[in-house]
Amino acid sequence: MIPAYALPLVAAWPILVGGVLIGLNRFRRVSQAVLVAALLVNLAVGVLLIATLHDGTVLAHQVGGWERPLAIVFAADLFGALMVTATGALTLISAWFAIVSGQADRAYFPAMVAILTGGVNGALLTGDLFNLFVFIEVMLLPSYALLVMAHRGRGQLMQVTSSRIYVTVNLLASTLLLAGIGLVYGVVGSVNLGDLAGAASASSEAAIAFTVVLLALAIKAAAFPVHGWLPRTYPFMSPAVSALFSGLHTKVAIFALFRLYAVVFDGDERFLWVGLVVFSLTMVFGVLGAIGENDARAILSFHMVSQIGYILAGLALFTPLGLAAGLFYLLHHMFVKASLFLSAGAVELAHGRHSLGEVSGLARREPLVAITFFIAALSLAGIPPFSGFVAKLGLIVAALDAGQVVLAIVAVVVSIFTILSMLKIWGAMFLGEPREAEPDAGQVPKRLILPALALAGVTVALGLGAEPLLALCRVAAAGLSDPTGYVEAVMGS
């Protein structure tokens, strides 16, 4: 069980480990071993947090023993605990892939991943708006370094260009976030989430200030129409880094959107239609972009935009059913998308090719890779018995339950298009005859595909045994639709 005073440590200790790893940089194997050990402990902390909070209790700690309103608050509820666990698991598996693919041999890679973990944990556990900004920056700075380390052998130009796009877009969004927080402070006079509870639904000035914050988070979450940066950057990172980022960065922004809308707007029904429109369009434009692409990881990146629309549609419904479906979708998506990025990346690393049509007939040559990709692709499209089916079904049922028939229709149609674009990858890369023109057609080594297979295993497990996680998601969603417990804990009463 995790005591409340340990919450700041959950964010702080990975950063300390990162500091030690910088010192250990010369000893590659040692620093990788330390990183894996630290990530295992981090995962265990997440599981312990879930065990502590599974009944819907909220932990909060005023840092440094200061009284409110001087103290900075750390607070954890089940939603935060689930996210800490899921991001921890994903970081561990991405680090595993990075180690077996040799990416982690690059200087300071383990240290950057450790600091990134600390930033993510902090952003998930903070109860303070300005601290959220600080932790998002703590998360982004090592990411920028990881991005520059990421090579894809596709030429220097696109790599540098894409990291420039990534850094400038994120910097712009961060500046906007900071401006929004400044406006919020000017209007409400506090940045403590407890003080801000219900502020935006009570006053329209505060609602405008918070809209700036939400817009900045929407850019970071890559929602339509501010999604354009994501498909232009993710395909050009190294496979390990794109899997890591796909599971962490946009998802932390989505987490913050859920949290802020629930607490600060108090789930205000007046603005929900904006979300319904924007996130339906996100689904549609993401999948249309995916169909138009010609490169495995570019298709996957556009899918991400589409799936982010699904997740946030759960928020836009803001019914207990819709929120629970959105949370389940969020967790499912993190594992499946990372699995797809890793298996596509493993093919890329082994065959040195990326565009569809340059590698073919993999299903016959490399059944393990094919099975891994097949499971994750079907899960993404929402075919039973995988977790994607549970997630999509939950969302469609929630939409119908809330009377949003259009949203349900869009969700069904978009998932048909998702299958279509997945078939594009499947048909070009896995079916067909192996090219005779590839004399040195190598095999994807088993060690490269195992991380993706592990994640595919997670989606099978979540699909067949969805009930425990669904139950947790329902408790977490109840905490969002009625945030009094969270607010009281943050206020220290």
Next chain:
Amino acid sequence: MIALALGIGLLIGGGVFMILRRGLLRVIVGFVLLSHGVNLLIVSAGGTDRRDAALGEDLDPALVADPLPQAFVLTAIVIAFAITVFLLVLAITGEGDDDTRIELEGRELETPHLIDAEEVVVPPRRHRDPGGPAPTHPHPYLDWADDVDEIDDLDEASDARDAEGEAR
């Protein structure tokens, strides 16, 4: 108050203008302006009429300046400084120029990020004489990256391109 609002507007307007330029160096200047504008915004969010220092005991809340926005700005400045330094490093890696322009030769309608680097004609760099003594090390500020071999290769490649450009 008016002066402050105008100042914020000018800084943010100038920042947006610079961010929309092509060269990364101009974009960086844009971000510096933008973050100054936002910092002023935060300071003004704490109120501008109270100016007394928040030090000592028996403070009058009606006179003392709000210390919280000042702490915010201090944090924001440190973060902006770190990222500016990083962006400056990014501006000099890769191609020897900070310009992001590429010549597509009639392929402008294709999605630019799908065009392979080898197909792209990089415009020859303008010859620039930085003046001063010759550098003793190709990239002293990139030593930390442990990638010096690669960077040397890149330098040689771009030097070769330069020589080609001059020959023409």
